[in-house]
Amino acid sequence: MLRLTAPLLLAVLPASAAFAQDASPAQKNAILNAELPADQAALKSHVMFLASDAMKGREAGSPEFDIAAQYVASQFYAAGLKPMGDQGSYLQKVPLVSYKPADQGSMMLAGKRGQPVSLTFGEDYLPAGNPASPTFNLTAPVVFVGYGIVGLGRDDYKGIDAKGKIVAFFGGAPGSFPEEERAHFSSGASKAEIAARHGAVGYIQLDSARSGRGNYPVAMMRGSWDRSRVTWGNPDGTGSIAVPGVPSLGNLSVTGAAKLFAGARTPWANVAKLSENDAAVFKAIDLPVRLAVTSKTALTPITSYNVAGFLPGSDVRLANEVVVLSGHLDHIGVGKPDAKGDTINNGALDDAVGIASLIEEAKRFKAAGTKPRRSILFLAVTAEEKGLVGSSYFANHPTVPGTIVADVNLDMPIITYKFQDIVVYGAQHSTLGPIVEKAGKEIGVTVSDDPLPGEAIFVRSDHYNFVKKGVPSVFLWPGAGGPGRAAIDAFMKNQYHQPSDQIGTVPIDWESGVRFVDVNYRIARAIADGDQRPLWNKGDFFGLLYKGPGAK
Numbered sequence: 358m359l360r361l362t363a364p365l366l367l368a369v370l371p372a373s374a375a376f377a378q379d380a381s382p383a384q385k386n387a388i389l390n391a392e393l394p395a396d397q398a399a400l401k402s403h404v405m406f407l408a409s410d411a412m413k414g415r416e417a418g419s420p421e422f423d424i425a426a427q428y429v430a431s432q433f434y435a436a437g438l439k440p441m442g443d444q445g446s447y448l449q450k451v452p453l454v455s456y457k458p459a460d461q462g463s464m465m466l467a468g469k470r471g472q473p474v475s476l477t478f479g480e481d482y483l484p485a486g487n488p489a490s491p492t493f494n495l496t497a498p499v500v501f502v503g504y505g506i507v508g509l510g511r512d513d514y515k516g517i518d519a520k521g522k523i524v525a526f527f528g529g530a531p532g533s534f535p536e537e538e539r540a541h542f543s544s545g546a547s548k549a550e551i552a553a554r555h556g557a558v559g560y561i562q563l564d565s566a567r568s569g570r571g572n573y574p575v576a577m578m579r580g581s582w583d584r585s586r587v588t589w590g591n592p593d594g595t596g597s598i599a600v601p602g603v604p605s606l607g608n609l610s611v612t613g614a615a616k617l618f619a620g621a622r623t624p625w626a627n628v629a630k631l632s633e634n635d636a637a638v639f640k641a642i643d644l645p646v647r648l649a650v651t652s653k654t655a656l657t658p659i660t661s662y663n664v665a666g667f668l669p670g671s672d673v674r675l676a677n678e679v680v681v682l683s684g685h686l687d688h689i690g691v692g693k694p695d696a697k698g699d700t701i702n703n704g705a706l707d708d709a710v711g712i713a714s715l716i717e718e719a720k721r722f723k724a725a726g727t728k729p730r731r732s733i734l735f736l737a738v739t740a741e742e743k744g745l746v747g748s749s750y751f752a753n754h755p756t757v758p759g760t761i762v763a764d765v766n767l768d769m770p771i772i773t774y775k776f777q778d779i780v781v782y783g784a785q786h787s788t789l790g791p792i793v794e795k796a797g798k799e800i801g802v803t804v805s806d807d808p809l810p811g812e813a814i815f816v817r818s819d820h821y822n823f824v825k826k827g828v829p830s831v832f833l834w835p836g837a838g839g840p841g842r843a844a845i846d847a848f849m850k851n852q853y854h855q856p857s858d859q860i861g862t863v864p865i866d867w868e869s870g871v872r873f874v875d876v877n878y879r880i881a882r883a884i885a886d887g888d889q890r891p892l893w894n895k896g897d898f899f900g901l902l903y904k905g906p907g908a909k
Contacts, residue, residue, distance in 0.1 A: 389861055397867035400874065403432070403713035408705035408859055415704060416690025417740040417747070418453060418659035425686055429664045429712060429737045436719035438666030438735060441756050447666055451739050451750045453659040454596035456488040457585045462652035464607070466616060468645055474616055481613030483575050483582045485605040486654040488596025495606070496649040497558055498522045499617065501628070503639030504530055505548040505560070509538060517641035520556030523606065523648055525617065527565045528573070532635045538898055540813030546599035553603045559650070561606045563614045565632035575610035587659070587743035589750040596656060606650045620645045663747050664737040665756055668722055670885065672730035677759035679732045680884050682718060683748065683819050684711035684767040685741030695856045703859035706848065711767035712737050714874045721878045729885030732759065741819055748819035752826050762890040763789060764830040765880055766820035771835055772869040774844040778805040778836030779876065782815045786900065787829035787893045789884070796879035800872055808837035808845055827905035829891040833877060835869065
């Protein structure tokens with residue numbers, strides 16, 4: 358339960374009050390059903406349904422998620438949106454694939470001289486599941502490429518030919534990199550893209566002296582090596598991977614890496630010592646071994662849905678340009694009991710409020726009377742909690758005609774206080790920044806800095822899959838000004854991904870929710886009605902990386 362330390366808050370915001378621990382059912386219902394102004398009640402009504410116990414946490418692939426998807430479709434219909442899913446419906450089928458290693462696999466090293474050396478599961482290596490190839494075999498030479506990064510003045514492949522080879526690298530990225538760029542380069546997907554550009558056929562991650570983002574030692578992962586992960590499926594029933602043809606092969610511990618480097622020109626002891634330095638520059642080297650990897654991966658198909666509603670633009674010259682407003686409908690389902698025995702992770706703020714805001718924005722456009730010049734797609738995606746999977750599927754299989762020119766994402770707005778500012782992830786990268794700042798001023802709030810800079814939120818929400826398609830994108834949060842810092846910290850500690858993220862436990866301020874809808878509507882309206890489509894700022898890292906308009 359979120360503990361409110363200021364009694365005055367309850368007096369000012371009775372409809373936002375949390376349940377007392379000893380409250381009777383009648384007292385709880387009085388709080389839950391307290392009368393609100395119509396706009397606040399409309400917003401709350403969606404959350405009451407989507408975050409109810411009956412929805413069992415809306416886990417992607419569950420029957421309850423499907424009910425939630427039908428609810429959102431019905432609300433899109435009521436708002437006058439056109440269906441933009443499959444076969445004239447509001448639902449886009451998303452073929453999910455749950456996968457995990459089916460056995461311990463094997464890894465064997467063969468040098469130019471001597472007997473092959475088998476690595477020991479759990480001690481030297483842990484295998485990776487490969488949904489793209491459930492039965493997998495690969496034997497290839499190995500090259501060591503430091504962090505496996507090329508960019509920001511760094512080239513870990515310099516002087517090496519990786520074509521047809523397995524690349525071995527450390528996880529993470531130098532701490533000297535800007536926060537968002539560091540998060541980008543720390544991901545296995547980004548390292549795989551770089552490896553593919555150099556002709557590699559697979560990659561393996563090495564334990565280093567440091568642990569942290571993107572760099573978790575074998576000992577830490579030993580208890581969860583065979584946990585299930587989720588991706589979207591290919592037509593042949595296999596699962597997609599970040600870069601086809603360049604799979605993750607697994608992780609090597611310090612002892613496994615020492616065996617991999619046996620006989621190398623640069624001893625493993627030297628490389629391991631150098632890895633203690635966060636800013637170390639490594640020399641890429643060919644290792645005098647071939648690595649043979651075998652693995653088996655178990656696949657389980659799961660069906661889920663994105664929900665898509667379309668508002669056609671009114672300007673014949675601009676209607677082919679589409680502004681996407683997105684949020685994730687799924688949450689994490691049923692889990693372990695909390696201290697009160699509650700097992701349902703309701704996901705009221707994460708992200709039922711975001712979806713409710715999406716619905717209310719659609720109604721605002723309908724009530725406005727004047728259609729936007731550009732078209733707008735309202736998109737509720739699945740499997741965000743599984744790794745941004747539903748938005749990735751949509752970005753790779755868009756259902757809309759024309760060109761997507763912007764995405765504004767709504768994910769877990771913490772509306773438990775009167776926000777004085779907004780945080781806009783991605784604002785500094787494109788011409789969306791001034792649009793957002795102007796919309797904020799119109800409702801009396803400023804744009805402020807990221808209150809959680811170490812969390813790399815810019816690359817952790819659904820808008821990032823649009824960024825990777827070169828689309829300028831932003832993601833809004835109420836900011837940390839005034840009471841915001843304490844409210845954000847309290848939610849992250851006491852409710853985030855817990856059963857307590859529910860109406861009655863989280864003291865939601867529905868008036869702030871309406872203000873959040875308002876600022877997002879103003880942003881969407883300004884983008885849709887602007888004479889110029891959004892552009893990346895000239896020279897922006899992400900715009901250049903993903904070949905977005907305006908970056909060059």
